[in-house]
Amino acid sequence: MEKIERTRSSSLENEKHGHTTTQRVVVQNMFTNAASATEKEHKMSILQGVRLYPKAIIFSVIISLCCAMEGYDIALLGNFYAFPPFNRKYGELQSDGTYQVPAAWQAGISNGAQCGQIIGLFLTGWGVEKFGYKKFILTVFAYQACIITIFFFAPSIHILLVGACFAGIAFGVFMSVALRGYLTTWGNSCWGIGQLIAIAVIRSMFGRDDQWAYRIPYALQWMWFPIVVTGIILAPESPWWLVRQGRYEDAKKSLLRLTSPKTDPTFSAEETVDMMRHTNELEKDMTEGASYLDCFKGVNLRRTEIVCMLFVSQNLAGNTFSNYSTYFFAQAGLTGTVAYDFAMGQYGLNTIGAFVTWAFMAWGVGRRTLFLVGLSGLCCTLLILGFLGLVPEAHKDSAALATGSMMIVWAAFYQFSVGTVAFSLVAEMSTRRLQVKTVALSRIAYNIAAIIVNVLTPYMLNPTAWNWGNFAGFFWAGTCFLMCVYHYYRLPEPSGRTFAEMDLLFERRIPARQFKHTDVNAFDVALQHQVREDKPGVEHHDRV
Incomplete structure (x- = not known):
């Protein structure tokens, strides 16, 4: 009997040892494959990446049009305030015979959308992880299609406020779905495309003087749905999400649908x-x-703080002028369609911001450098806008044209750096496992800052309130300078780093200004389920 028990015990030990050995082999293979893929990613040029991932790029471009939807709607809200038919419907009669939407209502509508976005951002962190990107975003699209009817039929400014609050929930979802690197910056260009179309539509309505002058722009929000929904349906689920769910075979299939392996024989x-x-x-x-x-x-x-401050910096760098550009131009002295002409030039730069940024990055300019140079340029431009407010009344027309021109210069600095690069940096500063939640928190921080500036800006510009006009430039130049100082000491350079390397640099608490030059090996670390002596060397083997 004792002999039988010893035999059984020996058998169980051999089985356990065999299982442990198999597990170690699996982990070793994962390390070897991961090291090989990382080495290839380091050596991959931009052109090679485009050839290998053309389908991923196409799907990303289409799905990023979600940002265009938000840009279109936000631009309508901020730029309708300089549109006479809209003001007659929703504004109040002034002593000079014109109509103005009061500053309190301007702030309320803008902030209603921002509050809705905060709810949407919280929902994203939960919804994406539970249901996946595709199912969750398609559900939100169906919801947003219904909300647009509130804007279209709104009989009063009170109902517009309700519509803005509900629409903000969807926009919070759209803006927190993050990508990485080059295509992440495309999201900002999509926002600019939406803004440009909104301004062009409003300007085309200047020949009308009836209710359709402002109802048609709202109705055109439905034009985005067929394109984006089709792209989402055809796109595969995110392989990163599938990996987090432990569905490795599905992740492999998804990855193959996003790539063209024939263009790169070394790809596995x-x-x-x-x-x-x-x-x-x-x-x-x-x-x-x-x-x-x-x-x-x-x-x-530390990573959450940096990510949040990246988006906060956009608001504190004068972005509020962009959202209220035509209204700001009107208060500066540009009337009628001229204000919208300048706004179209400004938003036109928004659409090409990603392409210019891509060129800078292709030339080897780091994202930290782009961000800091951009903030410095914005600070100087805002100071000039403030000084233009000192021009005597006799030269008001010239000062108004100079203001419009400087806003275009401001837009160039913003879109070629801060406005575009922030999207890429936010995706790279957060960990992959917490990225959805970290990005959601960063957008919440953005919206909290936006609520503050959206309260201040209408009062600064509205002639029935503080009526600062150009002098508001001095205020925003001061906040922009503070952001420049902060990011000089806190923002690291992620260029040329993999996600794993970024994780280790943060884990080792490397100072921001030393990230670029610090040597780190992501495979010189043992995972929780693996002892260090079992970890294979980082000898790389190409699979053929």
Whole structure:
């Protein structure tokens, strides 16, 4: 009997040892594949990336038109305030016979949308992880299609406020779905495309003097749905999300649908999925979960702070002038269609911001450098706008034209740096495991800052309130300078780093200005389920 028990015990030990050995082999293979894929990613040029991921690029471009929808709607809200038919419907009669929407209502409508976005951002962190990107975004699109009817039929400014609050929920979802690197910056250009179309539509309505002058622009919001919904339906689910769910074979299939392997014989979907697995496992070890509270624990607190301040900086760098551009131009002395002509030039720059930024990055300019140079240029431009307010009344027309011209210069600095690069930096500063939640928090910070500036700006510009006009430039130049100082000391350079390398640099608390030159090896670290002596070397093998 004792002999039988010893035999059974020996058998169980051999089985356990065999299972452990198999597990070690699996982990070693994952490390080897991940290291190989990482090395290839380091060596991959921009052109090689475009050839390898053409379908991913196309889907990203189409789905990013969600941002165009938001840009279109936000531009309508801010630029209708200089549109006579809209003011007669929703504004109040002034002593000079004109109509103005009161500053309090301007601030209320704009902030209603921002508050709605905060709700949408919280929903995104939960909805994406539970249902996946495709199902969740398609549901939100159906919701937004219904909300547009509120704007179209709004009989009073009170109902417009309700519509703005509900629409903001969808916009919060759209803006928090993040990509990385070059295509992330495309999101800002999409926002500019939406703004440009909105301004062009309003300007084309200047020949009308009836209710359709403002109802037609609202109705055109439905034009986005067929294009974007078709793109979402045809696109595969995110391979990163599938890896987080443990669905590695599905992740491989999704990756193959996003790539053209024939263009690169060295590409291996299996190796790339293992690189995703390695990154995810590394981040699991560092984060121990994926709740919103984790974003404020340990090294993640630093990353969350930087990500939030990147978007806050957009508002404090004078972006509020952009949202109220035609209204600002009208108060500066540009009347009628001239204000909208300047706004179209400004928003036209928004649409090409990503392409100019791509060119800078292709030439080797780091994203930290682009961001800091952009903030410096914005600060100087805002100061000039403020000084233009000192021009005597006799030269008001010339000062108004100079104001319009400087706003275009401001738009160039903003769109070629801060406005565009922030999207890329936000995606790269956060961990992959907490990215959806961190990006959601960053957009909440953006919206909180936007609420503050949207309260201040209508009062600064409205002739029935503070009536600062150009002098508001001095105020925003001061806040922009503070942001420049902050990012000089806190913003790292992510260019040329993989997600895993960024994780380790933050984990080791490397100062922001030393990120670019610090040597780090993501495979010189043992994962939680693997002891260091079992970890394979980082010898890379190309799969053929």
